[in-house]
Amino acid sequence: MVNETQHSSASSSSKSDGGSSSGSEGSKDSSRCSTPVLDADRHERLREKMRRRQDSGDKWFSLEFFPPRTANAAVNLISRFDRMGAGGPLFIDVTWHPAGDPGSDKETSSMIIANTAVNYCGLETILHMTCCNQTKDDITGHLQKAKRLGLKNIMALRGDPVGEEWEEEVDGFNYAVDLVKHIRNEFDDYFDVCVAGYPTGHPEAESYEEDLKYLKEKVFAGADFVITQLFFRSETFFKFVKDCQAIGITCPIIPGIFPIQGYHSLRQLVKLSKLQVPQEIKDVIEPIKDNDAAIRNYGVELAVSMCRELLDSGMVHGLHFYTLNREVATTEVLKRLGIWKEDPRRPLPWAVSAHPKRRVEDVRPIFWASRPKSYIYRTQEWDDFPNGRWGNSSSPAFGELKDYYLFYLKSKSPREELLKMWGEELTCEESVFEVFTCYITGEPNKNGYKVTCMPWNDDPLATETNLLKEQLEKVNRRGILTINSQPNINGKPSTDPIVGWGPSGGYVFQKAYLEFFTSSEIVTALLKVLKKYESRVNYHIVNVKGQNITNAPDLQPNAVTWGIFPGREIIQPTVVDPVSFLSWKDEAFALWIEQWAKLYEEESPSRMIIQYIHDNYYLVNLVDNDFPLENCLWQVVDDTFELLN
């Protein structure tokens, strides 16, 4: 949000809500209380969250990002969403980039970046939308699409003129207020709507007072809250809020904060927004304009002291940050203000999607634990099985296996880096064992490179996996190629920094789990050993052709993570589900080829080794049901090796 003019203009049209899910949230009101409300957050709309935080005096912040220009930058931005999401923003917002085909399905479009933030990163998200230079139908189409994707919040803007001169659009909207009215007419109360406020008046407005009137019109047309353009002095904001209140604007007004991060970015922003930089700031910056670090330090100081004034005034409950897609300065300001709250406690063991339909999701198969975005992607059309349990029937509506085409799931590392990690040249199966072992240990491989990712892991090794490191190293060295595991946990507090999740005062439990690829020779021995553990260990063994061996009773899911909380029903967010395992199997085997084998030339020995493993190895999962006893899965593996010797 950099520049915008507002004028009032009446507009109304017939309802054109795509009707996809206007009442869909209500349909969750079944008799069954199957999703205990772990945190009210998941069920509130943004304006309610804002109100609740204001009532409780709990200060919050939000973060603005713009859509990146390149696909690589998009991958990096999504990682940034994950990292900055950890600090607990109330929401993020994604600007509307008219030149970037903002409503399209491109990886870099505003729509898709916002979609990713909501659905894959689980962040409450506002999508900006401008109305100039677009037809009414275009705009309705964008809004319908946003709704379909699970976006619940729109920042309604006019947008900047294409050329120097402002031209009215014939069959469209010319002012933000038109867009607000249109949203309310067409989508009733579905969206939370935000509008822009200008503490020093919009540069194109006739006067500061006129501009305040336009803001009032936008609010009275149905906006829920206001975010302001950036400003350099807290008094500017205080005066603005008082002037707004004086003319009857009572909704929340959130100050937009711009930590100065560099000389050039400041200059450009000032030029675009036609703001005046105060002389005292210019005086400091000019002498150090070539020293980026010094400017950033100054910018952080300045932002921190202004934010303190704002928060101390009692008039401000939340701060909105223009991040310019950068991480360091904003994070630093937030940490120094003490409102960056990295809460190690998770509402569930996996990240909850912010999609209105998916917020109630309460169970997932464990298999996608290291590929959560893939799980959401493959189940995005999934209306019938939001509970992660597939019963004994086959699983309709489970996304086709094409997720290695999902852009954000592609490896973040370029081919050359992957080759350094996973081997420029593989000579035998053992060189593959070595890669797995290095990933587990964190030690450099024989060429001196650390293996920081694997095809089956979006993220670095989970902290709790460290609890198993020593055993994992041992078995990977011998060809038990582990891709997923968890230790058994017998009633740790829900606040435990490593394995805890859910509200405080509860207890969490896990059954030990181990999932790996291994050769048919090892599987043959393993099956003999498992006879001894028949009543204790559940297993499921499958190869790429679908040969399938399991002792799961009636193919029922086995709960492997659960929690007991004060005043709640039992929550069991992770299961080993024998039916979904067959879908995961397709994905797990395909990753050998799509992410690893294809790094090498066709017919090359390296590629043929991976292909051989893909064609001949088995994927195995083991659950030790006796969670109060010492995990027996390592003994099972030891017994297997012993039998082989």
Add this chain to the structure above:
Amino acid sequence: MVNETQHSSASSSSKSDGGSSSGSEGSKDSSRCSTPVLDADRHERLREKMRRRQDSGDKWFSLEFFPPRTANAAVNLISRFDRMGAGGPLFIDVTWHPAGDPGSDKETSSMIIANTAVNYCGLETILHMTCCNQTKDDITGHLQKAKRLGLKNIMALRGDPVGEEWEEEVDGFNYAVDLVKHIRNEFDDYFDVCVAGYPTGHPEAESYEEDLKYLKEKVFAGADFVITQLFFRSETFFKFVKDCQAIGITCPIIPGIFPIQGYHSLRQLVKLSKLQVPQEIKDVIEPIKDNDAAIRNYGVELAVSMCRELLDSGMVHGLHFYTLNREVATTEVLKRLGIWKEDPRRPLPWAVSAHPKRRVEDVRPIFWASRPKSYIYRTQEWDDFPNGRWGNSSSPAFGELKDYYLFYLKSKSPREELLKMWGEELTCEESVFEVFTCYITGEPNKNGYKVTCMPWNDDPLATETNLLKEQLEKVNRRGILTINSQPNINGKPSTDPIVGWGPSGGYVFQKAYLEFFTSSEIVTALLKVLKKYESRVNYHIVNVKGQNITNAPDLQPNAVTWGIFPGREIIQPTVVDPVSFLSWKDEAFALWIEQWAKLYEEESPSRMIIQYIHDNYYLVNLVDNDFPLENCLWQVVDDTFELLN
């Protein structure tokens, strides 16, 4: 089943299935695997259970009862169902008593006795039905009613003639085979159908061979299995089975066993069934005919040795016992045969109903733990909430509070006995405390009578309550009048004889629970004390007028019993549900008046004391959420008394 003629006769009519729930079992096939199949038994029909037991070589038995003549006898028979049900019969059957208005709603009718066995005692039940002297419409009506009540099995019989001579019914059926055909025509495969076989031929049949042909007709008309008339020698049965097989009868043929229990009952039976008692039996019995015990001992010996021959032959997988509504002889035979299997392990902590719709029930509020029949009665029309969770909405379809009219819930003891236990004359509230205390301790009251039941308890004190006896005694003495409690359990094996339930290899857990009536003075102090335990203890306090104090978050249910089993989802069969508590409250308060106050004259001091408690006391429930720690509820109560002193 004592006497019956069979002749073939074609009969067919239009479908008249009441249509109440033909496909209702299928409607459970939702996506959700919310009821883990704990034992296949619950989901099989009788003929499948029989087949599975035959395949596994697991011998079984069944028990035949007749409807009693008086209401008191009916109450006793139901208690007998509970006691003999504990031995693990594959099914029981209830004979059709034409003179007793068998299809009516009378407490003593065949239909209602069978209904009670299925729904309240959780026993697989066969209802006998005879067809003579009834119109086709009558019979269809009976079958529809049986289906509506949850009965799944019919023993199709002709019935005995009313007078000495046999008269054909004009608009009805004259032979059992007509009834079998009618059942199959009108109800397809809904019922499992059983027919009678006569090892020595039916007394009215032209010949043994003719009679076998009639049996074959009945089987070929759609009967699933045969139960035989009693016989005195195992060879009789072996010959009969071979003869049946020779003419193509392949369904199971179950021998009917009659342990001789007395001289007169034998003579009467023999007269009715026109059987010949072998001379060697007569020789033994005649000399001891006045010694009941001796005859019964002989009868047990005889039955045991014949049953052994039957079982050893390999031709017999189950034994059907004509109990004559008596317990001792049959139980003795079964125990000596080693097929009486009192399994202390329960599939769930409460008795599962055998009603086809209710078998899948997996959660109940804890409040009815001591009044399970009342819970089933009040929820019998309950299609929407079979999961025991009522959500935050009010609870439609929950039976009106009139269950003290439910015959079988009436106290088994007559008024005089209740007065001896609960006091001929109450002088003050403390005399009520004394009654509660005596019930807990098992000590006689001051008039020397033991208090073996209370209005809130169908059954004697549960074994696990003994774990809490000492503390319960202490608090009841001081006016905390406990009616329900359970200790906390932190992961005991599911096979634990006291607190275990569910399949072996699992672990069961409980949160400590305490429910009691108490005065407003104590409640006031309690509420102060509970502030200290706010995050640990959930409470719910209500009086008869509905004044209601709780800290249950969002009125969500709190799971207080759960189990973790190999290869299963978590099972949480008992919850404290704040919504259903308000329905239980009405019942719990009403029991003071209906079962206790009304023992005394109106306006009598005793009655006024109970009325005072009813009008002024509060009903309180407490849950200690910290199940791994020592139960803090006693501390809460102690703190309360301390505050009062």
